[in-house]
Amino acid sequence: MQQSSELFFVSSNTHKFEEAQRILSNLGLKINLYKTTLEEIQSNSLSEIAKRKALDAFSKIEKPVIIEDDGLFIDSLGGFPGPYSSYAYDTIGNKGIIRLLENIELRNANFTAIIAFFDGSSDVKLFESNIPGKISLSIEEGGWGYDPIFIPDGESKTYANVSDKDKFSHRSASLKKFSDWFMHMQ
Numbered sequence: 001m002q003q004s005s006e007l008f009f010v011s012s013n014t015h016k017f018e019e020a021q022r023i024l025s026n027l028g029l030k031i032n033l034y035k036t037t038l039e040e041i042q043s044n045s046l047s048e049i050a051k052r053k054a055l056d057a058f059s060k061i062e063k064p065v066i067i068e069d070d071g072l073f074i075d076s077l078g079g080f081p082g083p084y085s086s087y088a089y090d091t092i093g094n095k096g097i098i099r100l101l102e103n104i105e106l107r108n109a110n111f112t113a114i115i116a117f118f119d120g121s122s123d124v125k126l127f128e129s130n131i132p133g134k135i136s137l138s139i140e141e142g143g144w145g146y147d148p149i150f151i152p153d154g155e156s157k158t159y160a161n162v163s164d165k166d167k168f169s170h171r172s173a174s175l176k177k178f179s180d181w182f183m184h185m186q
């Protein structure tokens, strides 16, 4: 049974929302999109960025909110783009990342998702997951964002072409932690 709730996923990114909606719906939780661009502070910490995004989201709609902050951390680039993933995607994009890794054999990376929940009472709650993987040698067709270059461990294809991204994704893992907690709160 779907739990009815006034829970808003606040984001400028409809791809993120569509995946989150599908994942949470399979876990019995309904969310709505509130589309807006949130304040993204400059910080080395995804948790700090996520907390601030949740407070900003709540101040905009004054209803229970979840936001998500993601980062792609590439080992041989010292964790870059990490907390700057959104900016790096909009500037150098997947082409730039592949170019930075030209002739580099060590292609290990991980995709991190932090879900932050805030309803105006107590503190912002954070739920984090990291999915290990590697950066592909070339850009695959399909998907969105970094999907065409991130291969989760255990797979031979990128997120853009795995048979069921939700099974492996950083988003699914964090949302599962969130929903376990949230369902117990209701």
Ligand code: ITT
Binding pocket: 010, 011, 012, 013, 016, 036, 037, 038, 068, 069, 070, 071, 072, 085, 086, 087, 089, 090, 144, 145, 146, 147, 159, 169, 171
């Ligand atoms: P918000 O409005 O929710 O902040 P955003 O797109 O700025 O949306 P993030 O800062 O959380 O989101 O994401 C950092 C970058 O990582 C951004 O370029 C996303 O497109 C990308 N990204 C996040 N999850 C992804 C996924 O599952 N597949 C591909 N790219 C992803």
